[in-house]
Amino acid sequence: MNFNEMAEHIGLDEQDFREMAELFVSVGVTDLDKLRDAYAQRNCQGVVMSAHSLKGASANLGFNDIYEIAKRVEADARAQKLDGADEAIGKIAQKLTSISAALEKH
Amino acid sequence: MTIGPMETRETMPGKGTILIVDDHPVNVKLLEKILKSAGYGTLAAENGPDGRSLAALRLPDLILLDIMMPGESGFESCELLKKDPRTAHIPIVFLSAKTDTESKVTGLKLGAVDYMTKPFDKTEVLARVGRHLETRDSYRGIIELQAAKLKQVHEAQQAILPQPVEFPEALFGVSYTPIIEAGGDFYDVFPAGEGAFGYFAADFSGHDIRASYNTFALKALISQNTGPQIPPAETMQVINRVFSSLMKNGEHLTGVYARLDRRASELTVVNAGHPPMLYLTAGGEIRPLAAEGDILGVFDDVLFEPLRVNVSGGDRFFLFTDGLLEVFGEDPRSREEGIDALMACCVETRDLPIGRAVNEIVSLICPDRSRLQDDILLLGVEV
Numbered sequence: 001m002n003f004n005e006m007a008e009h010i011g012l013d014e015q016d017f018r019e020m021a022e023l024f025v026s027v028g029v030t031d032l033d034k035l036r037d038a039y040a041q042r043n044c045q046g047v048v049m050s051a052h053s054l055k056g057a058s059a060n061l062g063f064n065d066i067y068e069i070a071k072r073v074e075a076d077a078r079a080q081k082l083d084g085a086d087e088a089i090g091k092i093a094q095k096l097t098s099i100s101a102a103l104e105k106h
Numbered sequence: 107m108t109i110g111p112m113e114t115r116e117t118m119p120g121k122g123t124i125l126i127v128d129d130h131p132v133n134v135k136l137l138e139k140i141l142k143s144a145g146y147g148t149l150a151a152e153n154g155p156d157g158r159s160l161a162a163l164r165l166p167d168l169i170l171l172d173i174m175m176p177g178e179s180g181f182e183s184c185e186l187l188k189k190d191p192r193t194a195h196i197p198i199v200f201l202s203a204k205t206d207t208e209s210k211v212t213g214l215k216l217g218a219v220d221y222m223t224k225p226f227d228k229t230e231v232l233a234r235v236g237r238h239l240e241t242r243d244s245y246r247g248i249i250e251l252q253a254a255k256l257k258q259v260h261e262a263q264q265a266i267l268p269q270p271v272e273f274p275e276a277l278f279g280v281s282y283t284p285i286i287e288a289g290g291d292f293y294d295v296f297p298a299g300e301g302a303f304g305y306f307a308a309d310f311s312g313h314d315i316r317a318s319y320n321t322f323a324l325k326a327l328i329s330q331n332t333g334p335q336i337p338p339a340e341t342m343q344v345i346n347r348v349f350s351s352l353m354k355n356g357e358h359l360t361g362v363y364a365r366l367d368r369r370a371s372e373l374t375v376v377n378a379g380h381p382p383m384l385y386l387t388a389g390g391e392i393r394p395l396a397a398e399g400d401i402l403g404v405f406d407d408v409l410f411e412p413l414r415v416n417v418s419g420g421d422r423f424f425l426f427t428d429g430l431l432e433v434f435g436e437d438p439r440s441r442e443e444g445i446d447a448l449m450a451c452c453v454e455t456r457d458l459p460i461g462r463a464v465n466e467i468v469s470l471i472c473p474d475r476s477r478l479q480d481d482i483l484l485l486g487v488e489v
Contacts, residue, residue, distance in 0.1 A: 011227075012136075019135075023131060053130055060226050
């Protein structure tokens with residue numbers, strides 16, 4: 001994960017980007033909890049809101065893997081489909097852990 | 107992690123202050139960094155109601171508004187911001203992950219100046235914010251220029267409206283409140299022969315600046331076409347001839363001209379489609395003086411039936427425009443009810459000097475002049 005490259009891509013310096021990425025992980029964990037709860041209750045609107053939140057923030061920082069997953073979950077939930085949400089939640093959790101680890105490493 | 111329900115973050119404004127309304131702290135923080143890097147000050151709120159309160163309180167130069175937020179959506183916030191006179195002028199740019207055309211069209215129809223989709227691109231955000239602020243500044247410049255011109259018209263208009271101190275022997279009091287800087291109501295008081303004065307009230311259709319320009323033309327016509335040898339009905343005929351050639355598309359004016367000859371104890375009234383004058387005797391009896399006549403500025407040929415009234419010292423008469431009759435708001439009145447209310451106020455203030463009586467009558471009829479929907483004019487004369 002090249003934070004310097006990602007920072008340049010959105011016009012920030014690396015330090016600012018790291019700060020943003022830390023905030024993203026922190027808020028992302030909360031969003032993911034909300035997504036998990038909404039999915040457990042089969043609450044499609046709740047899934048839409050949480051996935052939308054993750055989608056917007058990840059897109060803005062260039063975390064494209066999370067963006068793609070969240071986008072698909074949001075679209076499916078809008079169509080009242082929650083089939084792949086469980087797997088998606090797991091993948092997003094892994095991605096957030098990876099970002100967190102990368103932030104700690106450097 | 108959330109920003110908190112009412113918490114806002116602020117930096118010192120440089121080129122302008124931008125209010126960011128977004129429920130996601132990452133988006134808010136990123137926009138703050140982008141905007142601060144270009145010298146803008148920022149304010150932030152995490153939901154629509156907090157954003158609206160902050161906008162009304164701090165009047166930012168531009169609002170970046172997310173659409174999909176819990177509770178009040180950005181569309182609803184935009185609609186409410188545009189309805190609030192305190193914030194209606196602030197340009198709003200939607201920032202959303204919603205990329206469908208329908209959302210963009212909805213946002214623009216609600217009064218937003220722009221719509222940007224997430225992910226944000228720094229250069230695009232700054233370019234668009236900069237352009238909208240420039241546009242806003244240009245509009246502001248035009249508005250300030252127009253306001254200055256309107257003020258000049260207002261001052262010129264005030265200068266042609268005679269005040270009681272200029273003609274103390276005319277024994278009149280007047281109250282005139284236009285709803286814009288330059289109004290469409292008009293009055294004049296002028297010598298009309300030895301021991302005689304003319305009193306004129308008029309109301310031009312419309313409240314735009316064109317109506318106020320016409321008041322200057324009317325002043326000139328009255329000045330040139332009144333005097334002891336010119337009957338009031340003839341004055342009205344001349345005014346009609348000139349304005350029917352000037353006015354278009356249903357524009358018109360109504361007016362009433364009262365010529366009071368104190369030495370002959372005679373009042374002559376010509377009414378051109380205007381609300382009737384009110385006549386109050388020294389004994390406290392009041393009645394409308396219903397002289398018949400056509401409106402001015404529409405027809406080539408018009409008819410007037412002058413009314414002559416014998417007057418006595420201590421009697422009063424009142425000329426006014428219909429803004430004083432049709433008070434709107436919580437207590438709307440019909441024209442008939444308005445005349446009845448006005449007559450009651452004239453009687454009630456009978457013991458006051460004419461100048462004070464006029465002001466008191468207007469205060470009784472319109473206690474809150476900030477809510478007027480039409481110019482109001484009341485001209486009272488003591489015989």
